[in-house]
Amino acid sequence: MSFVQWVAPRRSACLAVSFAIRMIAILLLPSVALPVLAQEPEGSVTRPATPTVPATSAMPGAVGAPDAPAAPEAAPAAAAVLPPAASPDYVIGPHDVLAISVLQQKDISGAYPVEADGTFSFPWLGRVQAAGLTIRAFEESLREKLKDGYFRDPQVSVTVQQYRSRRVDVVGEVRSPGPYVMMGPMTLLEVLAQAGSVTPNASGEVLIVKGRNGRSAGLPGEDPDAEVITVDVNALQSGALRDQVTLEDGDTVYVPRAATVYVFGEVRAPGAYPVRKGTTVLQALSLAGGATESGALNRTRVIRIVDNEQREIRVDMNEPVQPGDTIIVPVRFF
Numbered sequence: 564m565s566f567v568q569w570v571a572p573r574r575s576a577c578l579a580v581s582f583a584i585r586m587i588a589i590l591l592l593p594s595v596a597l598p599v600l601a602q603e604p605e606g607s608v609t610r611p612a613t614p615t616v617p618a619t620s621a622m623p624g625a626v627g628a629p630d631a632p633a634a635p636e637a638a639p640a641a642a643a644v645l646p647p648a649a650s651p652d653y654v655i656g657p658h659d660v661l662a663i664s665v666l667q668q669k670d671i672s673g674a675y676p677v678e679a680d681g682t683f684s685f686p687w688l689g690r691v692q693a694a695g696l697t698i699r700a701f702e703e704s705l706r707e708k709l710k711d712g713y714f715r716d717p718q719v720s721v722t723v724q725q726y727r728s729r730r731v732d733v734v735g736e737v738r739s740p741g742p743y744v745m746m747g748p749m750t751l752l753e754v755l756a757q758a759g760s761v762t763p764n765a766s767g768e769v770l771i772v773k774g775r776n777g778r779s780a781g782l783p784g785e786d787p788d789a790e791v792i793t794v795d796v797n798a799l800q801s802g803a804l805r806d807q808v809t810l811e812d813g814d815t816v817y818v819p820r821a822a823t824v825y826v827f828g829e830v831r832a833p834g835a836y837p838v839r840k841g842t843t844v845l846q847a848l849s850l851a852g853g854a855t856e857s858g859a860l861n862r863t864r865v866i867r868i869v870d871n872e873q874r875e876i877r878v879d880m881n882e883p884v885q886p887g888d889t890i891i892v893p894v895r896f897f
Contacts, residue, residue, distance in 0.1 A: 736766070
């Protein structure tokens, strides 16, 4: 047997075994290579996995989603004290303080007090008349003056920063008497509301003393020539007055104290009681708690001052009392 004949079959067997080994290696390679590839090389940087966000958490406050952390609250800004807005038809007066703003002209914008003569000094223009003009009219006047040789189309805004020119005085039986600034037309009801309304001791009337040329009118009787208007409080509060009473600069609103009557004798609570106009004898007795069991209402008498003389008179229970009356309920004989 030659050498070639001896090697040929053995070579075929080796080739078959090699082919089988390769096939096995190919089949086993994925299961071996994948775990190896998944391992990070030693010394490499590990990156944290991005957490999966549930779909329900996409919107803050969604059902089933955790609440998003609240943003830190900003520090509250200091409250700006703003003057109350006045009507554009408010008439400017002396001592008012005007806030004038010219667009893109900070140098001439600011607060300007109106002086006693009704004028004030404005940059470039000198003395400017303001008193006697409405806010709307003064804005237009100032705009035209600035337009004449200074600006092409100035944008001017005027407001009243402090109201000092027009006021009414409220005195008498109100909860907060004193002067009240007028920011425009004001009615008697509005002024009484600002003064806290009338007190329980107030009479049923309000006296309005009309001022003259903006000067304070004073109390009733101080100026015999002053016009005095009497208003019924009940009609005013109930809305029965057909026309609202409008006040003017310098008016004085006086709420007098209710008249006092004195109730003595056989009543449950004798003493002095304030009464309004039209209060009857029977109503005055009810303020004192009414007559006692031993009181003789049919013999009730009233002591009244007539012509500076004290007189004792018999009155009907439905007759109105007069200021200073003393009502006496005598005791029954049996």
